[in-house]
Amino acid sequence: MHRFCRGIGRASIFGLGACLLLCSAFPSRASAYPLLFSFSGGVNGSFGVDSNPTPNYLDATSFGAPVSGATGDFSGAGGVEFYLPSGGGGLATYAGPNNSIFIGLGGPQLFTGSLTLPVFAPGTFVLHDSGGVTSTSLTVTGPGAPAPDLGTGFLAGALALAALVFTRRFGRSTTI
Numbered sequence: 521m522h523r524f525c526r527g528i529g530r531a532s533i534f535g536l537g538a539c540l541l542l543c544s545a546f547p548s549r550a551s552a553y554p555l556l557f558s559f560s561g562g563v564n565g566s567f568g569v570d571s572n573p574t575p576n577y578l579d580a581t582s583f584g585a586p587v588s589g590a591t592g593d594f595s596g597a598g599g600v601e602f603y604l605p606s607g608g609g610g611l612a613t614y615a616g617p618n619n620s621i622f623i624g625l626g627g628p629q630l631f632t633g634s635l636t637l638p639v640f641a642p643g644t645f646v647l648h649d650s651g652g653v654t655s656t657s658l659t660v661t662g663p664g665a666p667a668p669d670l671g672t673g674f675l676a677g678a679l680a681l682a683a684l685v686f687t688r689r690f691g692r693s694t695t696i
Contacts, residue, residue, distance in 0.1 A: 554588070555640050555662040557600075559647075562654030563623055565592020567613070569600060571640050571662060581607030583635045584614075597622050602638065605629050610647050625649065625656055 558566040567587040577584030582603045590597040590613075597613040605628070612624040625647035633639040645658040 553662055555642070555660050558659045558661065559593070559656050560659075561656040562649060563593050563625065563656045565590065565594040567591070567594050567597060567600065569640065573638060573640075575636065575638065577601065578635055583638060585638075587613065593623060602630055604635070625658075626652070627658075630658075630660075 553571050554568050555571050556566055556568055567590040569585055569587055573585035575583035575585060576599065582601045584599050584601045587594070587597055587600050594613055596615045599614045601612045601614065603609055603611065603626075608626045609629050610625045610627040611630060613622040614620065615622040626649075627647035628645055630645060631638040631640050640660060642660050642662050644660075647656045647658055648654060649656075
């Protein structure tokens, strides 16, 4: 058996288990990346929203998030509110000093996760105006999958190395 393999004992296995338990005890938010929300049909234009936004507004059926790069019919929008199906689904954009509704479109729920930890993914949706008459196509595009959170990985690696060093220094000595 290789000398390195003989040195790995119960302490290393315990350290690895403790490391995994600690990392799972502190869930971290996935890294956000920008998504482009493009509209065509009854409403035309686009704006950007993070894939994992931190809500700046929250109630029982919706959450709000800032937008960036609003164009077309959305020019001037400062934020967007996304709704659960119980709130009508879809979204509403806001503008002006008192954040009045700028454009409201109902339809399916556009995010997964919860209202406090929403997650968006690329896809295509059909939305409608408040009367349900005019259809608007929404296409959500992004650069790809988000990068994993590096903090948790770093912590796991550091704890695994510490467990290995502890085993090598304070573990049982074996003869070769």
